Amino acid sequence: MAVDSPAAVAREDRIADLVYAGVAALAAGAAALESEFSPVVAVWLLVGLVPWVLVVLRREPPLPAFAVLALAPVLAVTLIWGIGVALFVGTAAASRVAARAQGLWLVAAVTIVAVALPFLPPLAGHEAQLGSLYFAFGNLFGVLVGVLLRRTSELTRRLRAADARLLEASAREERHRLARDVHDLVAHSLTVVVLHIGGARRLLRSDPTTTEAALGDAERVCRESLDGIRGVVGLLRDDGQAADPAVDLADLVSTYRDAGRPAELILHGDADGLPLLTRGTLHRVVQEALANASRYAPPGSPVTVDVAVTDSGVTARIENVLSGTAPSPRGAGGFGLIGLREQVAAVGGELTSGPAGANWTVLCRLPVATGSLPSASRTLR
Structure with missing residues (x-):
């Protein structure tokens, strides 16, 4: 009104x-x-x-x-x-x-x-x-x-x-959303780039061909990140609707695997049948957990992403070997796991993180609309 x-x-x-x-x-x-x-x-x-x-x-x-x-x-x-x-x-x-x-x-x-x-x-x-x-x-x-x-x-x-x-609250929420988008995009991309560059530095003299490939992948991720940042910044200028975000978990996990971090995706059910809001939130959670694992887990240690999709909800468990330094709940600017908890809570879900035995575990539960979801199971390595 x-x-x-x-x-x-x-x-x-x-x-x-x-x-x-x-x-x-x-x-x-x-x-x-x-x-x-x-x-x-x-x-x-x-x-x-x-x-x-x-x-x-x-x-x-x-x-x-x-x-x-x-x-x-x-x-x-x-x-x-x-x-x-x-x-x-x-x-x-x-x-x-x-x-x-x-x-x-x-x-x-x-x-x-x-x-x-x-x-x-x-x-x-x-x-x-x-x-x-x-x-x-x-x-x-x-x-x-x-x-x-x-x-x-x-x-x-x-x-x-x-x-x-x-109006002020709406503008503040929009600024927070854009800040989370920028954080998620930059944190993920820079983590992958650091992994590629680190691998290239170690193989610079012994394997120039692999080094060149790693640097090429780092360049590609940088370009993709730049395009993504331009898209997010474009939201500040354009009145139209933004394009749907990339929410493919297999591509996300393979990006880290290609960068030298052993990562495995175990998927029960069909994530493509989820509503876009649920898929986007799930993608952000996995992305942040992978970025934290790459920063804090011991080099070369594996990361497991286990996602189960049922008629009533989605459960994602991301585990990596626990190192001496625990992941920070906040990313740069304070939009890490704490910001994710707010996003997950906004869609009626729950996000927890912490040590579980020898591993660090991020556990996310998201509700989905009642309906029949196709059943399937696959493991990607």
């Missing part, structure tokens, strides 16, 4: 003030006509219009002063000359004060004066009229209208503030 801007709310308040001022001017004109344009009455009516002129000219006095300046001349005209039409000036003044006042005492005082005004002429010797009761109810209704206008204005401002907070 779009909420009015501050300028729009101020414009609506301005329009309401002009309407109130127009009603007061018309009532004063009718009162002058009823007095047969008595100069004294005209002067009192002009005095009663002074605060309204200030409102129109944006030189509005404080609200209590406005109430006194607008209602006092009406009181004099009705008491001295018994001109009932002038009460409409008081109705407009009371309604506007109720629409602008923040304190209950001012609204209560103006309400009492507005309701009592129609009954004052008989106290000054003027003939009592049944219309006094109607005027009293009319003034009370005018105050009620002012109170409702004030409540509407306050609700609009609150909705505008809530809308601004929601």
Whole structure:
């Protein structure tokens, strides 16, 4: 829902003030006509219009002063000359004060004066009229209208503030998502590149052909990473939908295996039948676990990725030999396993990590929609 801007709310308040001022001017004109344009009455009516002129000219006095300046001349005209039409000036003044006042005492005082005004002429010797009761109810209704206008204005401002907070939260969440995307992409790619370069350095003199192949793979991964980063950065500029992410677990594991890290994927069920959101989350978890294993596990030690897909959910277990240094829960910038736990929790899953015997284990459970998933089992080495 779009909420009015501050300028729009101020414009609506301005329009309401002009309407109130127009009603007061018309009532004063009718009162002058009823007095047969008595100069004294005209002067009192002009005095009663002074605060309204200030409102129109944006030189509005404080609200209590406005109430006194607008209602006092009406009181004099009705008491001295018994001109009932002038009460409409008081109705407009009371309604506007109720629409602008923040304190209950001012609204209560103006309400009492507005309701009592129609009954004052008989106290000054003027003939009592049944219309006094109607005027009293009319003034009370005018105050009620002012109170409702004030409540509407306050609700609009609150909705505008809530809308601004929601927009800020949405922008913050989008920044976090992009940061996670960049982290996952860069951490994975640089880890693979480091593995390739490390292997090339060790084989530089003894096996130039393998060294060249490793450096070629490192170059390829760097180019792919650069293309991926361009795609993520493009999300900041493009309004269109981004392309579906690459979520092939076999390709992911083979990338690390080609880089010299013994990696094995054991897949029970068909991961391709999972919803895209579940596949993407699973891919991120395996990617982060492989990157951590490559950084912290002893060189050359194997990593096992065991994924089981059933009708009710997906379970992924990534294990590697535990070294003296445990994987950090945070990656660079704080978007490692902690960020993954947030992502997994957002889709209703659970992610745990820690030592289990001689291995470091990352265990992820993700729910899937109820449905039949094809059954299959395969092992990739």
